[in-house]
Amino acid sequence: MKLELKDISMKFDEITAVDHLNITINEGELVCLLGPSGCGKSTTLFMLAGLYKPSSGELYFGDKLVNHVEPENREIGMVFQNYALYPHMTVLNNIMFPLKMAKMPKKVAQERATEMAKLVQIEHLLDRKPKQLSGGQQQRVAIARALVKKPKLLLLDEPLSNLDARLRLEMREEIRRIQQEVGITTIFVTHDQEEAMSISDRILLMKDGQYQQYSPPQEMYDSPVNAFVGKFMGSPPINMVPVIYNQENSTFAVNGTKESLAISKPLHPPRSSHHQMMLGVRPEDWLIAETNTAESLKARVEIVERIGRDTLLSATIGEHSIRALVSPDMHVQPGDIVHLAIRNHQFHLFDAESEENLLVEHV
Numbered sequence: 285m286k287l288e289l290k291d292i293s294m295k296f297d298e299i300t301a302v303d304h305l306n307i308t309i310n311e312g313e314l315v316c317l318l319g320p321s322g323c324g325k326s327t328t329l330f331m332l333a334g335l336y337k338p339s340s341g342e343l344y345f346g347d348k349l350v351n352h353v354e355p356e357n358r359e360i361g362m363v364f365q366n367y368a369l370y371p372h373m374t375v376l377n378n379i380m381f382p383l384k385m386a387k388m389p390k391k392v393a394q395e396r397a398t399e400m401a402k403l404v405q406i407e408h409l410l411d412r413k414p415k416q417l418s419g420g421q422q423q424r425v426a427i428a429r430a431l432v433k434k435p436k437l438l439l440l441d442e443p444l445s446n447l448d449a450r451l452r453l454e455m456r457e458e459i460r461r462i463q464q465e466v467g468i469t470t471i472f473v474t475h476d477q478e479e480a481m482s483i484s485d486r487i488l489l490m491k492d493g494q495y496q497q498y499s500p501p502q503e504m505y506d507s508p509v510n511a512f513v514g515k516f517m518g519s520p521p522i523n524m525v526p527v528i529y530n531q532e533n534s535t536f537a538v539n540g541t542k543e544s545l546a547i548s549k550p551l552h553p554p555r556s557s558h559h560q561m562m563l564g565v566r567p568e569d570w571l572i573a574e575t576n577t578a579e580s581l582k583a584r585v586e587i588v589e590r591i592g593r594d595t596l597l598s599a600t601i602g603e604h605s606i607r608a609l610v611s612p613d614m615h616v617q618p619g620d621i622v623h624l625a626i627r628n629h630q631f632h633l634f635d636a637e638s639e640e641n642l643l644v645e646h647v
């Protein structure tokens with residue numbers, strides 16, 4: 285089912301939890317709502333669920349306006365962070381519960397519940413009670429229960445946050461598999477950018493109730509519309525180095541140093557000299573150059589850490605600290621002076637004041 289949020293806002297007294305949100309979610313997509321704590325992710329999800337009525341704006345499921353449709357009539361399945369399984373019921377009865385409420389004959393309900401248990405791979409656990417299950421197994425029961433009525437929309441609010449790191453990885457792959465197998469439109473709330481990157485068709489990144497960017501994960505990573513998006517996506521985080529623009533020779537001088545970098549990309553909108561910007565470079569986009577060139581910056585290596593297949597350098601350009609992931613063949617030591625160039629012109633320039641990315645065209 286296709287979803288449309290048209291100018292949706294949600295106010296709780298003075299707090300604006302969601303502020304004029306406009307997005308379309310296509311049939312069969314998995315969209316992550318991503319952003320820091322308190323940015324309005326759960327509120328947005330609860331409006332989709334019908335648990336909150338938007339203060340203003342229109343919410344469409346397909347062609348149907350659903351602002352005033354009650355949750356039980358929305359054909360949705362929902363999974364919360366704490367699963368909310370019924371402790372005294374067996375797994376089978378937990379999964380069957382929504383069908384029982386809908387007065388489906390017991391035999392058919394049992395068949396349907398067993399089919400769902402197979403989908404989420406817990407058919408061998410049907411007679412157990414929730415407390416006899418691991419966290420991941422409980423999560424699977426909750427997903428089976430959410431899907432048993434064959435809803436048109438699956439809503440998940442931080443469904444993996446009670447699981448340990450390894451199980452989270454496994455379960456996010458499972459959720460993606462189940463979602464694709466069923467082909468159900470799914471909204472997944474998380475504050476974990478890596479989780480969002482790994483499972484979404486598209487990510488909606490929010491801040492203070494406001495839309496920041498809505499893009500496929502790789503596009504959000506490669507072309508963040510502003511410094512907030514740039515910093516939110518990626519770990520270790522993007523480096524931000526304050527620079528001043530010189531229009532005459534298209535260079536950027538690093539604040540407080542003699543270091544400057546030639547840059548050949550057009551700015552949107554064009555800027556005049558002396559404009560303050562932030563040069564954004566992801567740790568993996570630095571290269572150590574052989575010699576000093578117009579396209580490199582001199583840096584002093586402070587710390588060298590081997591992490592798996594990469595080496596993480598902490599270095600300083602003047603007073604500014606940066607981190608670079610470089611090849612382990614690079615033999616550098618603390619105290620060395622290196623020339624840092626940028627791989628394939630993979631950098632961003634953010635306006636120091638508005639924080640907009642000056643290398644992407646804003647519509």
Ligand SMILES: Nc1ncnc2c1ncn2[C@@H]1O[C@H](COP(=O)(O)OP(=O)(O)OP(=O)(O)O)[C@@H](O)[C@H]1O
Pocket residue numbers: 296299300301319320321322323324325326327328475
């Ligand atoms: N029922 C409520 N009454 C008043 N304020 C609320 C209510 N629910 C949420 N808020 C406020 O609205 C804002 C958004 O909350 P929301 O729960 O949507 O954030 P979130 O992005 O899900 O955060 P988290 O990652 O911590 O779960 C917050 O400032 C929160 O305090």
Ligand SMILES: [Mg+2]
Pocket residue numbers: 325326327
């Ligand atoms: Mg929340």
